[in-house]
Structure formats: C-alpha cells, structure tokens
Amino acid sequence: MASSAMGSCKSEEVDIEKSTQSEWVLNPPEPPSPWRVVADSVRKTISLYKLKFSSHKDQPCTTLLSLLHLFFPILSWATNYSATKFRKDLLAGLTIASLCIPQSIGYATLAHLDPQYGLYTSVVPPLVYAVMGTSREIAIGPVAVVSLLLSSMMEKLVDPAADPVGYTKLMLLATLFAGIFQTSFGLLRLGFLVDFLSHAAIVGFVAGAAIVIGLQQLKGLLGITHFTTKTDVVSVMKAVSKAVHDPWNPRNFILGFSFLVFILTSRFLGKRKKKLFWLASISPLVSVILSTLIVYLTKADKSGVKIVKHVRGGLNPSSIHLLAFNNPYIGEVAKIGLVVAVIALTESIAVGRSFASIKGYQLDGNKEMMSIGLANIIGSLTSCYVATGSFSRTAVNYAAGCESLVSNIVMAMTVLISLQFFTKLLYYTPTAILASVILSALPGLIHISEAYKIWKVDKFDFLASLGAFFGVLFASVEIGLLVAVVISFSKIILISIRPGTETLGKLPGTDLFCDVYQYPMAVKIPGVMIIRVKSALLCFANANFVRERIIKWVTEDEPEDDKRNSRNTIQLVILDTSNLVNIDTSGIASLEELHRSLSSHGKQLAIANPRWQVIHKLKVSNFVSKIGGRVFLTVEEAVGCKSQC
Known part of the structure; x- marks a missing residue:
C-alpha cells in the first residue's frame, strides 16, 4: 500500500513537472516586433556613445576629452608612448617608406594617373589613419588590386590618354564617394556588408587580379608604346604578341628583368634569414636609385629606354575644385565608389585582423571603416586616390618591429620630404623598373596553399574562388567580382531551398x-x-x-x-x-x-x-x-x- 502510494506520488510529480515544462514552451512572453528590434538596435548604438560621457556630464572638459578619445584613439596610447617605442617606429617607418615610394609611383601608373598621385596618396591618408585607426601595424596607401579595379572601371567612362584631366577628376570623385560609403558603414555599424565577399571569393579574385596586373606590366617591362586598355588575359596577350612582332627595344627588358631578379633574390634571402628582412624592404628603392643612375650616366633614354620624365613635386595640392558634382557620369562614379569601398575595406580589415591576432589584441571593425573612410574623404580633397591597408607594406612594417601607428607618420613624412626635394631625381627613372617593382609584389597575392585548403574543406567555396579567378582573368575585374558573389549567394540559396x-x-x-x-x-x-x-x-x-x-x-x-x-x-x-x-x-x-x-x-x-x-x-x-x-x-x-x- 505504502509503496503503491509512493509510486502514485512520484507519477503525479512527474506529470506535474511535464505539465509545467509544457507551460514554459506554450506560454512564453510575446517576442518583440520587427519595429521594436530596429528601435532597440538604434537605441543600443546611441547608448554606446552616451555611455562614454554619462559619468562626466557635470564636467564639460572631461566629456570633451572622452569624445576626443573615442574618435581619436591616438590620444589613448600616446600617453604611454616612450623613446624606445619611437626608435622602433622610426626604423619601421623609414623601412616601409623605402618600399612605399617606388610602389606608389608604380600603382599610380597602374591606375593610369600621373606618378605624383601615388606619392600624394602615401602622405595624407596615412596621417589621417594614424590619429583615428585602431590597428598598430597596418600601413596605409595605394594598393595594386584597388588601382587595377579603379582603372578598369573608370576608363570605360573616360579615356585617360585622350582626356587625362577629366579622368583624374572622376578618380578623385570616386575616391570621395568611396570614403563617404566607408564612413557610413562604420557610423551605421554595417560591417556585415564587407562579408558579402567570402574568403574564398577574395582568394580567387586577388589571384586573378595579380596575374592580370602582372601581364599589364609587360607594357613597361618590354617598353611597349601602344597597349590595350582591356584587362582580360586574351586582350593583353594579343597586345603583347603584336608588340613583340613589331620592332621593339630589348634594353627596357634587360634593365627591368635584371632588377626584378635582384628584388626577388633579396626577398628570398630575407625570408630565409629573418635578420635580413631589411634587404628585401629596401631592394625596390635601391633598384630605382641604381637604374636611374644607370640611365642618367649612359644616356640610355636616347637609345630607346622609356623613362618617367616629369614628376610634379611639392606638398599635396588642394583638389576641391576638381570635384565636379555636375558631371554626367556621377551616377556611374558613385557605383564605382561603392564597389571600390567594399573591396578596399575587405582587404584592409583582413590585413589588420591578421596582424592583430598575432599581437593578441582586438580590432574595432566599425572604427576601422570610419578611419579609412575619413582618410579617403580628406584624401580626395588633397589630390589622393583610394587608399587602404597594404598587405606587403604591413608585413614589412610588422617585421621591422613597429610599435604603433607612428611608423605611418614617419613613412608619410619621408614621402613628403621626397616630394618636396627629390622628385626631380625621378626624371630618369625607367618605367621598366616600376614594372619590376610591381611584379615583385605579385607572388604574395597568389595563395596556392590557401586555394588547396579551400578545395579540401568546401568544394562549393572552391567553385566560387575559381569563378572569381577566371572571371577576372578572361572577362574583367568587375565580372570576376560579380561571378564570385553570384556563386556565393547561389550556395546560400541552394542550402536554403534544400x-x-x-x-x-x-x-x-x-x-x-x-x-x-x-x-x-x-x-x-x-x-x-x-x-x-x-x-x-x-x-x-x-x-x-x-x-x-x-x-x-x-x-x-x-x-x-x-x-x-x-x-x-x-x-x-x-x-x-x-x-x-x-x-x-x-x-x-x-x-x-x-x-x-x-x-x-x-x-x-x-x-x-x-x-x-x-x-x-x-x-x-x-x-x-x-x-x-x-x-x-x-x-x-x-x-x-x-x-x-
């Protein structure tokens, strides 16, 4: 009797417990409406800023200081800055400047701009980023992929050879739009937009762009005068084949190829022996100096060696008057600015996060977007085109032992001094050397091991990577991007449907x-x-x-x-x-x-x-x-x- 009663009690307890659990499931609070979710998101974003100042509302000076610390991170870490850190940053800044100067000139020519625009872009944006950025290692300036992307889309609107001034105006306007979009992404906390380009798509896109960039440098390496404006591999190879069959001067190739071997050899030695990293860093600048001296002393320009000629020096001139908002192409330029903004942010944030994880600190993605966006907005007003984080220069900056963004300031000031006093020395710089400098940086953009890893992990991701690669290679840069995005979204849709x-x-x-x-x-x-x-x-x-x-x-x-x-x-x-x-x-x-x-x-x-x-x-x-x-x-x-x- 007692045992049956106890069993009955236990059964009732179990039934009560199950009934209670069912009530938990069937009678939860009503979930928030979509409008409530949006309102809460906006309120949280605003509260992040209010929280910074709530404890100092009765102290205006402290509130202002907190506001400055929020928007200018340099004020937070500058108080603990030391002479030891400055020595390391000085060495790192000079090292990346030696790599930055020849690269900036080369990337400007890749973007179909005059050489000085590449140098201008290595002055103002790095200075702006230095006071607003959150990464300690990233080096800001022009990069190859963005330069190619800009030129490939912009030359469909204006021919840079026929109307260089009109082309430059559109480039500056596209830079302004890119900066506005990037800043807006940061302010509205829309960092997820950058993730529309998957890691696999970026690997394929960058590899394809690297090959296209390399093929385009054959113009400078071979000293070809007439060259196609198309970026697909078929058009480029036809142009090269036609030029080789015509009479051409082999001196350009001999000079450029010789220094390309020198740069690649020094880079190989720098990787084998970490203490020789500086050799790989300064080899591009050494190549420019030596080749310029050779051309000047031998008068090789009289024998058919193509040279840079005039590079306008001086401080960054104002370009506000060049921003023509009544341009008939303004809608197309805004679209170009949006595409470039996403690509530039993707590369920069990926680079920044890679080195931040090595150093063991977190990168604020939204602040990164704002800092790079404002760097490009201010840059567009001071004769700069789109700047972002460079993987090659950031790697050199890290290897040189940088401690903070002061290395960017040192780099910018070094480039500024070069603009002020040494641009006349670049007159005899052979274009083949600039092609060699760009070609030497391209192997680092092709990650075969990463592509193999993608193949092993996810075949659909590998298909997206291949789509981007072949799209860039055989169609155009924008087609490659479109193919990669379409394949990536097709994967999502397929998984959703099935x-x-x-x-x-x-x-x-x-x-x-x-x-x-x-x-x-x-x-x-x-x-x-x-x-x-x-x-x-x-x-x-x-x-x-x-x-x-x-x-x-x-x-x-x-x-x-x-x-x-x-x-x-x-x-x-x-x-x-x-x-x-x-x-x-x-x-x-x-x-x-x-x-x-x-x-x-x-x-x-x-x-x-x-x-x-x-x-x-x-x-x-x-x-x-x-x-x-x-x-x-x-x-x-x-x-x-x-x-x-």
Whole structure:
C-alpha cells in the first residue's frame, strides 16, 4: 500500500513537472516586433556613445576629452608612448617608406594617373589613419588590386590618354564617394556588408587580379608604346604578341628583368634569414636609385629606354575644385565608389585582423571603416586616390618591429620630404623598373596553399574562388567580382531551398538524440520517428521540400537500413525544431499539410524544442491546437507522450 502510494506520488510529480515544462514552451512572453528590434538596435548604438560621457556630464572638459578619445584613439596610447617605442617606429617607418615610394609611383601608373598621385596618396591618408585607426601595424596607401579595379572601371567612362584631366577628376570623385560609403558603414555599424565577399571569393579574385596586373606590366617591362586598355588575359596577350612582332627595344627588358631578379633574390634571402628582412624592404628603392643612375650616366633614354620624365613635386595640392558634382557620369562614379569601398575595406580589415591576432589584441571593425573612410574623404580633397591597408607594406612594417601607428607618420613624412626635394631625381627613372617593382609584389597575392585548403574543406567555396579567378582573368575585374558573389549567394540559396533533414536516435547510456547516420550506435525508438530540420528558417523557399521529404520517409519508402523497423508501426512523428530560428506563413502551411497527411495514415505529429519566434507564430496561427497541443520542451519528453497517442 505504502509503496503503491509512493509510486502514485512520484507519477503525479512527474506529470506535474511535464505539465509545467509544457507551460514554459506554450506560454512564453510575446517576442518583440520587427519595429521594436530596429528601435532597440538604434537605441543600443546611441547608448554606446552616451555611455562614454554619462559619468562626466557635470564636467564639460572631461566629456570633451572622452569624445576626443573615442574618435581619436591616438590620444589613448600616446600617453604611454616612450623613446624606445619611437626608435622602433622610426626604423619601421623609414623601412616601409623605402618600399612605399617606388610602389606608389608604380600603382599610380597602374591606375593610369600621373606618378605624383601615388606619392600624394602615401602622405595624407596615412596621417589621417594614424590619429583615428585602431590597428598598430597596418600601413596605409595605394594598393595594386584597388588601382587595377579603379582603372578598369573608370576608363570605360573616360579615356585617360585622350582626356587625362577629366579622368583624374572622376578618380578623385570616386575616391570621395568611396570614403563617404566607408564612413557610413562604420557610423551605421554595417560591417556585415564587407562579408558579402567570402574568403574564398577574395582568394580567387586577388589571384586573378595579380596575374592580370602582372601581364599589364609587360607594357613597361618590354617598353611597349601602344597597349590595350582591356584587362582580360586574351586582350593583353594579343597586345603583347603584336608588340613583340613589331620592332621593339630589348634594353627596357634587360634593365627591368635584371632588377626584378635582384628584388626577388633579396626577398628570398630575407625570408630565409629573418635578420635580413631589411634587404628585401629596401631592394625596390635601391633598384630605382641604381637604374636611374644607370640611365642618367649612359644616356640610355636616347637609345630607346622609356623613362618617367616629369614628376610634379611639392606638398599635396588642394583638389576641391576638381570635384565636379555636375558631371554626367556621377551616377556611374558613385557605383564605382561603392564597389571600390567594399573591396578596399575587405582587404584592409583582413590585413589588420591578421596582424592583430598575432599581437593578441582586438580590432574595432566599425572604427576601422570610419578611419579609412575619413582618410579617403580628406584624401580626395588633397589630390589622393583610394587608399587602404597594404598587405606587403604591413608585413614589412610588422617585421621591422613597429610599435604603433607612428611608423605611418614617419613613412608619410619621408614621402613628403621626397616630394618636396627629390622628385626631380625621378626624371630618369625607367618605367621598366616600376614594372619590376610591381611584379615583385605579385607572388604574395597568389595563395596556392590557401586555394588547396579551400578545395579540401568546401568544394562549393572552391567553385566560387575559381569563378572569381577566371572571371577576372578572361572577362574583367568587375565580372570576376560579380561571378564570385553570384556563386556565393547561389550556395546560400541552394542550402536554403534544400536544407536537408536527419533522423534521430538515442545514444545508449545518455539522454541525447543524434543523427543515426553520424552515430550508427544511436538507437531508434520503436513506433516513433524523430526528424530534425537542418535549417534556421522554414519559409516559402524550402517548406514544400522539407514536407515532401518527411512524408516520403514516413509514409512511403524509408532508407534501406530502416526497413526492418516496421514502417507501418510508426505512431508518432516528432519534429525537432531546435535548429529552426524562424518560420513564415508558407512554413506553417506546410506543417499543416504534413499534419493532415500524417493523420490520414493514422499517425500523430509533435513539435519539440521550438524557438521563441517559432512557437509564437504556431500559436497565433492555431497550429498548436490543431495538433492537440503536442508541443514539448525536449525530444525525450515528446517520446514519452507516445503512450498517449
């Protein structure tokens, strides 16, 4: 009697506990509306700024200081700056300046701009970033991929050879738009936009761009006068083939190739022996100096060696008057600015995060966007084109032992001094050397090992990488980007439309229910089929596919290794919705059809572990009442209700 009474009490306690858990599931607070979510997001963004000043509201000076610290991080770390750190930053700044000067001139020619614009871009943007940026190692300036991207899109609007002034105006306007977009991304905390370009797409795009850039440098390396403006490999190779068959001067190739071998050799030695990193860093500048002396002393320019000629010196001139907002191409220029803004941010943030992780500190993505954006806005007003973080110069800056962004200031001041006093010395610099400097930087942009890793991990990602690579190589830079984005989004859409389902079994000795294919030891519950949807959203795109898949498993042919479980004895189908974050009306309609189909075969449907938004919508649509209230907190609890079905 006593034992039966105790058993009865325990049974009642279990029933009460299960009833309580069901109440937890069926009666949660109403989830916030979409407008509430947006309002909360805006409120949180504003509160981040208010929080900085709330403790100092009665102290205006302290509040102003906090505001300055927020927007100018240099004020935070400058108080702990020391002479030892300055010595390291001075060496690092001089080292990257020796690499920056020849690269900047080369990248400006790649962008179809006069050489001085590359040097201008290595002065103002690094100074702006130095006071606003959060990365300690990143080196700001012109980069090869952005230069190629700008020129390939801009020359479709204005021919740089026929109208160099009009072309330069559009480049400066595109830089302003890029800066505005980048700053807006940071202010509105829209960093996710940069993630539209996947890692695999960037690997393929950069590799393709590196090859295209290399092929275009054959113009300078071979001393070709007439060359195609197209960027695809077929057009470039046709232009090279035609030029080689015409009379051409081999002195350009001999001079350029000789110094290319010198730069690559010094880089190889720098990688083999870390103490010789400086040799690889200064080799481009040494090449420029020596080749310029050779041409000047031998009068090689009289014998057909092409030279840079005039490079305008002096401080960065104002370019406000060149920003023509009444230009008929302003809409197209704004689109170019948007594309370039995303590409530049992607490269810069990727570079910054790579070295920040090595040093063990976090990079503020939104502040990075704002700092680079403002650097480009101010740059567009001071004769600069789009600047961003350079991987090659950042790597050199890190290897040189930089401690802070003072190295950027040292680099900018060195370039400024060169602009002020040494531009006349660049008159006899051969264009073949600039081509060699750019060619020497390209191997670092082609990551074969990374492409192989992508192939091993995800074949669809590798397809996106190949699409970007061949798109850039055989069509154009923008087509390559478009192909990569389309393939990446196709992957997302395909996964969304065909999310897949998995049958669950109970792992012996545990309360866990897992995929029976991943865990063959998992035991299926007699008379019960447990199915989990492998998607975060059940919507119009995938609802019918999921419903048909479940009905096929339950009421038609089962997988071969499930036939011995007597399909006709299944009484209960449990849908584990733990992965499901949200559901729309199409998803609910598909569940109702699933319920009707199962009921017609004498089977019942139960829902386990629904999320907040899901259970709210199922209740509002009266679906919970249609399935007899069979909604449970866990799969195990749902299995326990089989006897009631």
